[in-house]
Amino acid sequence: MAPMTTPGSLSALESRLRRLEYYITGQTSQSPTAEAASSKEKPLNVRARLSDLEQSLNDLISRSQTARELLTTYHKHPSLFLPSPATPPTSSDPSLTNRERISTILALAPSYQETASRLTTLKDLPIPPTSASRTLISLQPRLEQVEAVQREQAKEIEGLRARSAHVLQRWYEVSVIGGNECWAEWERRVEMVERGVRQRERARKEEEVQGEKYGG
Structure with missing residues (x-):
């Protein structure tokens, strides 16, 4: 064995x-x-x-x-490290004739050459230095801390907005609506006082008229 x-x-x-x-x-x-x-x-x-x-x-x-x-x-x-399964090549359209297939291949031949040339060029590119990758990876904890700070700030801002909305609502209820109700109450009282004054003046005039009539 x-x-x-x-x-x-x-x-x-x-x-x-x-x-x-x-x-x-x-x-x-x-x-x-x-x-x-x-x-x-x-x-x-x-x-x-x-x-x-x-x-x-x-x-x-x-x-x-x-x-x-x-x-x-x-x-x-x-599963991320498993090779992707190879897909079987699709069969060509059986309705095409050999002449049509050859024409299609010849028409696309320049693009094949261009793609091959680009792939060959990629082979000559140098591998990026690992220091750059290590620097980016070392910055990951700081980025996570910044994200945590941003989340806390967003939560604090949301709380401030809610408190501001509550204060604004309270000011509107007390200052605006309450003030209007107060003015309405004062106007009602002034109107009642004016009505009483007019009634007294009318009664006084009637008494004067009665006095002059019987006195004369």
């Missing part, structure tokens, strides 16, 4: 780990396996190489916050 872990698979795992380390930190560290190979010493056995890979991965996780966040994201959402 063939062993489950072969030297080829170990080399592939080590190569992937070194690429991952380079993508995250921008540099790679030499493993004891590579040191033994470069110094022409006796190569490590499978168990030692697995231990070496595990130690290298733990070292990368301990000194890289990006690696820890990637590992946390993998544990929470492992």
